[in-house]
Amino acid sequence: MAEAPEGLVDAERGLVSRRIFVEPDIYRQEMENIFARCWLFLCHESQIPRPGDFITTSMGEDPVLVVRDDGGRVNAFLNVCRHRGNRLCRAEDGNASSFTCSYHGWSYGNDGKLVAVPNLEDAYYRELEQGRWGLMPVAQMDSYKGLVFATFDPSAPPLVDYLGEMTWYLDNFFDRCEGGIEVVGGVHRWNIGCNWKFPSESFGGDNYHTMWTHLSAIRVGIGAGVSPASTGGGNVVSSAGGHGFQTIGPSDVKDPPVPEILEYEAFILPEVKKRLGPRRELLNPIVGTIFPNFSMLRATSHTFRVWQPRGPEQVEVQAYVFVDANAPEHVKEATRLMSIRSFGPAGTFEQDDMDNAPAAGRCPGTWS
Amino acid sequence: MQMGLGHESFDEDLMAYASDFRISESFHRRFYGRWAELMAGRPSRI
Numbered sequence: 001m002a003e004a005p006e007g008l009v010d011a012e013r014g015l016v017s018r019r020i021f022v023e024p025d026i027y028r029q030e031m032e033n034i035f036a037r038c039w040l041f042l043c044h045e046s047q048i049p050r051p052g053d054f055i056t057t058s059m060g061e062d063p064v065l066v067v068r069d070d071g072g073r074v075n076a077f078l079n080v081c082r083h084r085g086n087r088l089c090r091a092e093d094g095n096a097s098s099f100t101c102s103y104h105g106w107s108y109g110n111d112g113k114l115v116a117v118p119n120l121e122d123a124y125y126r127e128l129e130q131g132r133w134g135l136m137p138v139a140q141m142d143s144y145k146g147l148v149f150a151t152f153d154p155s156a157p158p159l160v161d162y163l164g165e166m167t168w169y170l171d172n173f174f175d176r177c178e179g180g181i182e183v184v185g186g187v188h189r190w191n192i193g194c195n196w197k198f199p200s201e202s203f204g205g206d207n208y209h210t211m212w213t214h215l216s217a218i219r220v221g222i223g224a225g226v227s228p229a230s231t232g233g234g235n236v237v238s239s240a241g242g243h244g245f246q247t248i249g250p251s252d253v254k255d256p257p258v259p260e261i262l263e264y265e266a267f268i269l270p271e272v273k274k275r276l277g278p279r280r281e282l283l284n285p286i287v288g289t290i291f292p293n294f295s296m297l298r299a300t301s302h303t304f305r306v307w308q309p310r311g312p313e314q315v316e317v318q319a320y321v322f323v324d325a326n327a328p329e330h331v332k333e334a335t336r337l338m339s340i341r342s343f344g345p346a347g348t349f350e351q352d353d354m355d356n357a358p359a360a361g362r363c364p365g366t367w368s
Numbered sequence: 369m370q371m372g373l374g375h376e377s378f379d380e381d382l383m384a385y386a387s388d389f390r391i392s393e394s395f396h397r398r399f400y401g402r403w404a405e406l407m408a409g410r411p412s413r414i
Contacts, residue, residue, distance in 0.1 A: 008404070008407075009400045009401070009403065009404040011369075011397045011398070011400050011401035011404060012397070012401075013370070013373075014369035014370035014371075014373050014393065014396075014397055015369065015370075016369055016400050020403075026407075029407060030407070033406045033407050033409060034403070034406050034407070037406065038406070165383035165384060166384075168383070169384075197399075197403070200399070201395070201396055201399050201400075204395045204396075204399055205392070205393065205394065205395025205396055205399070206393075206395075206396070207390060207391050208371065208391050208392075208393070232390065233390065234390040235386045235387045235388070235389065235390050235392070236372075236376075236386070236387040236390070236391075236392045236394045236395050237379075237382055237384035237385065237386050237387075237395075238384060238385045238394060238395040238398035238399070239384055239385065239398065240385075240398065240401075240402070241402060242398055242399050242401070242402025242403065244394075244395035244398060244399060245384075245395075246390075246395075247390075248390070279381065279382065282381060282382065283382065289395075289399070291399065291402055292403075
């Protein structure tokens with residue numbers, strides 16, 4: 001494993017300097033070396049099913065507009081007007097055939113082309129090369145099982161190679177039943193006063209904290225807890241690409257403790273095992289992170305989220321609830337309710353984490 | 369991040385590094401190892 005600049009990380013000995021969670025210079029370098037190079041999660045295709053559907057998100061700190069054009073193709077552009085750099089679309093989501101900048105009125109089609117410029121004839125003398133000033137697309141965009149990713153790096157490896165063997169682990173969340181998944185409800189966005197790496201690493205592999213940080217919720221029966229029938233199996237799996245998943249034993253259950261959900265999960269289990277193949281007989285992935293900042297959970301809650309960096313000690317969470325697309329409506333609703341009660345800005349479990357992460361990341365300047 | 373250090377290996381059946389026990393900081397080391405590679409300007413890893 002590599003040494004970080006100035007020896008801040010010694011992964012082989014399990015040592016990390018606390019400077020990487022607070023220092024502005026390191027954070028700025030992360031924007032260039034990590035967020036401008038890695039494949040980053042944008043959205044699930046079920047969030048933008050119709051022509052004109054769009055969402056706004058970000059890649060690192062760069063605002064991005066993800067929109068399905070009139071031809072049905074999904075595009076991702078910098079959400080920035082090419083005239084003076086103003087934020088183009090201010091809405092979180094919606095449906096639009098065009099986007100008009102609030103500053104001077106330049107308008108773009110949902111395919112990114114510049115379609116209208118005020119005073120084009122009298123002020124620009126029709127000399128503006130409109131074809132040159134469409135929205136800036138990301139360098140590469142691709143999807144895996146409905147999960148849309150993009151990168152600013154034109155030389156980045158293909159998405160499926162970037163994910164590698166972790167695709168099977170993703171299938172445990174997003175392709176375990178015919179029809180895949182869909183997002184229900186909207187997005188929860190909120191800020192936590194900690195570095196983006198804290199929640200990202202926690203989802204990827206910190207099952208150490210669960211029975212301590214969340215003990216009160218587990219004791220009152222809000223979470224999946226530990227089933228008396230649990231084998232205590234499972235392990236932490238990870239790849240050299242920095243992705244990782246927490247797993248439990250193949251027959252262990254950590255589904256949301258709601259009768260409708262437990263009954264549904266038991267019903268679909270044969271199909272799930274058939275689709276996922278022999279590896280599912282060895283383990284059951286329930287929480288994970290795709291490097292650098294896309295995480296998912298299907299124990300207690302069904303949520304995926306992006307940990308958007310907003311400064312060295314600030315992360316914006318964008319969290320969604322997902323369900324099997326072909327699940328009965330009452331199961332979808334039970335999953336949605338259980339998910340927001342446990343994870344989300346008002347979620348019992350999430351509040352436990354939101355208390356610890358800022359305190360763990362903050363450190364006095366003289367002690368790093 | 370030293371929990372489970374030395375008690376992990378690449379598992380051919382799982383096609384991933386796997387901790388011997390279900391509680392481990394094995395992933396943390398992989399996560400920050402990758403972070404360090406990228407911060408050092410190493411090429412994209414497949």
